Amino acid sequence: MIMQTFESRRHREPIGQILFCLFSAAVILASLWFWYRSRSSDDLLNQAIQNNLISATGQTDASDTPSDPDAAAPVLIHLRAADELSLAFQYYDKLQESQTPPEGAFPVLSRDLSGKPSDGEILINNQTSYRPDAQSLLALPVSAGTDGLSDPDQPLVLILHTHGTEAYRPETGLWYTQEQASFRSNDPENNVVAVGAVMQKVFGENGISSIHCTVMHDAESYNDSYRLAAQTIQKYIREYPSIRYVFDIHRDAITGDDNSVIRCVTDADGKPVAQVMLVAGTNEKGADHPNWEQNLALAVRLQTVLNRRYADLARPISLRGASYNQNYTNGSLLIEIGSTGNTLEEAKASAALTAQALSDIIGGESQ
Numbered sequence: 001m002i003m004q005t006f007e008s009r010r011h012r013e014p015i016g017q018i019l020f021c022l023f024s025a026a027v028i029l030a031s032l033w034f035w036y037r038s039r040s041s042d043d044l045l046n047q048a049i050q051n052n053l054i055s056a057t058g059q060t061d062a063s064d065t066p067s068d069p070d071a072a073a074p075v076l077i078h079l080r081a082a083d084e085l086s087l088a089f090q091y092y093d094k095l096q097e098s099q100t101p102p103e104g105a106f107p108v109l110s111r112d113l114s115g116k117p118s119d120g121e122i123l124i125n126n127q128t129s130y131r132p133d134a135q136s137l138l139a140l141p142v143s144a145g146t147d148g149l150s151d152p153d154q155p156l157v158l159i160l161h162t163h164g165t166e167a168y169r170p171e172t173g174l175w176y177t178q179e180q181a182s183f184r185s186n187d188p189e190n191n192v193v194a195v196g197a198v199m200q201k202v203f204g205e206n207g208i209s210s211i212h213c214t215v216m217h218d219a220e221s222y223n224d225s226y227r228l229a230a231q232t233i234q235k236y237i238r239e240y241p242s243i244r245y246v247f248d249i250h251r252d253a254i255t256g257d258d259n260s261v262i263r264c265v266t267d268a269d270g271k272p273v274a275q276v277m278l279v280a281g282t283n284e285k286g287a288d289h290p291n292w293e294q295n296l297a298l299a300v301r302l303q304t305v306l307n308r309r310y311a312d313l314a315r316p317i318s319l320r321g322a323s324y325n326q327n328y329t330n331g332s333l334l335i336e337i338g339s340t341g342n343t344l345e346e347a348k349a350s351a352a353l354t355a356q357a358l359s360d361i362i363g364g365e366s367q
Helices: 002-037 042-051 084-091 135-138 190-204 223-238 293-307 344-362
Strands: 076-082 092-095 106-111 120-124 156-160 210-212 245-252 261-268 269-275 278-282 317-319 332-339
Touching: 002 269, 042 156, 076 156, 084 269, 135 293, 156 223, 190 210, 190 223, 190 245, 190 344, 261 332, 261 344, 269 332, 269 344, 278 293, 293 317, 293 344
Parallel strands: 076 120, 106 261, 120 317, 156 210, 156 245, 245 332, 278 317
Antiparallel strands: 092 106, 261 269, 278 332
């Protein structure tokens, strides 16, 4: 009996040792997993950005930046993966926490969505398979010069609104109610059409003749709005072949799972202004748009000027597969000014800064 007990214990001890080793290994693996998940968001972002870096020399290594402190810093273009902004969204700077909304209302969260570019750096959220050559973009001409700038019969700029009913948060506080949740308005004084009016005014002050089409193309049919806007663009270009720039002004919408909305905002000249996102289309989805890089070059130039003058005013450029009606001129952009969480006044202030930068680019004075 004693002998059987000893033999049984001798067989059980290796099993216990094996189980202990397996448990220890599981603990170590779990610790490594939690350590990986707890790495700072900045590390994850920086790694993702570094993996997609293209410099002005067209090479893929950030170390190509010149070491001479007196040398002009090249424009660095970061092509981010399509899903990176959604991954990184929660990590952007918090400018101001939401006020506690009244019962039944939803919060508005103030966020900086600029991505914090360094000096001379351009961020692009690339949602295509294309990898534009940075050097080629920087070499493309985007200025109209001084010819015909102030001739009212020869407008250079067309401003329109594919989604003209897009509106902003009322100035009641950092919240919104269910009744306001559509963020739409048919009143041109209270929607994105009013933002376009500010831009036309600034163009005029700079001697640039422009047309502002106040038609709300989504009022008739949201699904047909881009088709209707394309007809409008073609009509104006036939009537005014002098048009070289077409700016489709929108308002963005960023909503959280808890029905919170984002107010993309920064400070400029001591006051809050809505952040701007430039959208450049391509021919990846089949549009007849062979010169799409010309529009992207304009976006890069505008982003460069905005970043130089007002830190954090511009969000990363969005490069898309669809054309967004940008195939009718080589100076077309879709411009998202603010989001649903911004106020109309914040959007107007941003529109004025954007239009001034565009005026300087068009006139060849974009320093």
